[in-house]
Amino acid sequence: MIEIYLLEQLVAFETYGTLSAAAEYLHISQPALSHSMQKLEELMGVPLFHRQKNRLALNENGRLTAEYARKILEQERDMVERVRLFDKSRRTITLGSCAPVPVSDIVPLLSGQYRGMTISSEIVNSDEELMEGLMKGSYQIVVLHHDPKKDGLYAVPFRRERLYLSVPEQHPLAEKDEIVLSDIDGQNILLFTQIGFWYEFCKEKLPHVHFLMMNEFDAFSEVAEAGSFPSFASDVLLRQNGMPEGKKIVPILDPEVDVTYYLVCKTTDQKLFQPVFRRLHTIK
Incomplete structure (x- = not known):
């Protein structure tokens, strides 16, 4: 029976090309790795290496063994992950x-x-x-x-959710009753980062916006409420929390903001x- 550690060491040797480099990666001594390769060769019952003075290289048997070893190690990792996930799901x-x-x-x-x-x-x-x-x-x-x-x-x-722009009353965009995304591009916008796909959406659709990013929601809410920068607002949260004071909520007409x-x-x-x-x- 071939132990997993022997396959891991073989794959490391194939990857790094020399005993010294593979041993350094594995944090073991070079003689220990050499002994493992000899043991693996004995278990396989066929030669796996070309041996020259001060040099060891995989032969065709060794390269095929390393290919299978990679697959076995991948299956072993997949097995462990799936069993752990199954246990967690219970x-x-x-x-x-x-x-x-x-x-x-x-x-x-x-x-x-x-x-x-x-x-x-x-x-x-x-x-x-x-x-x-x-x-x-x-x-x-x-x-x-x-x-x-x-x-x-x-x-x-x-559930549907639609984005609006929350604009300070003194901001130039507050003069508009509705906007499209291109009206925002180039502006300074306050953005909470932990918003899932909306974050990638904003970065993709508004490549020239100067985003002032915050990843703490309480701090973001405080700055958005008191600050002079526009920020995005969700119709769901507006219904739940009410309209913010001192802000104008401007509809965005692009269909992509309605999901x-x-x-x-x-x-x-x-x-x-x-x-x-x-x-x-x-x-x-």
């Missing part, structure tokens, strides 16, 4: 969301339905990363801002999460 439901607002919608539904389970959530900047996490088991359920339209997934739309969120799980988990999907109509 005790924890992890929600991945593309934006903050859906987290405050969905986490209470999950907490109410699955008492005794730990509910955790993460905000991720892209639907693609969320889909990858859902398929791998890092998330049991996700919120996307596009309908995935993919076999093996169950998706239900449940629909979808709650998504694997079809194999549809029955498990059906009580949550049934309660989506209660979200306002």
Whole structure:
């Protein structure tokens, strides 16, 4: 039986090309690595190396063995990750969301339905990363801002969110009753960074904006309320928190600022999460 550490050392040798470089990477002595390579060769029952004075190199057998070793090590890492995720999923439901607002919608539904389970959530900047996490088991359920339209997934739309611009009353943009994104480009805009895909959206659609970035929400709220810079406002939060004093809320006409969120799980988990999907109509 070939032990995993021998395969790891073989791959290191192939990668670094010499015993000394591989031993340094592995934090072991060069004689210890040489002994391991001899042991692996004996276990395989075929020569794996060309041996010359002061030089060791893989032969064709060795290169093929290293190729298989890489695959085995990748499968071993995948096995460990999947088993750990499976164990975690028995005790924890992890929600991945593309934006903050859906987290405050969905986490209470999950907490109410699955008492005794730990509910955790993460905000991720892209639907693609969320889909990858859902398929791998890092998330049991996700919120996307596009309908995935993919076999093996169950998706239900449940919430819309629209961006507005919150502008100090003395700011030139306050003279406008509506704007498009190009009206904002080139301005100084205060931006909270922990907003999921909206962050990437702002960076992509407004390449010439001078963003004043903040990653602490309380500090951002304080500066946005009292400061002289425009910032983005969500219609959802405006309904919940009311209109800010001393600001004009200007509609943005571009259709991209109006998004629909979808709650998504694997079809194999549809029955498990059906009580949550049934309660989506209660979200306002």
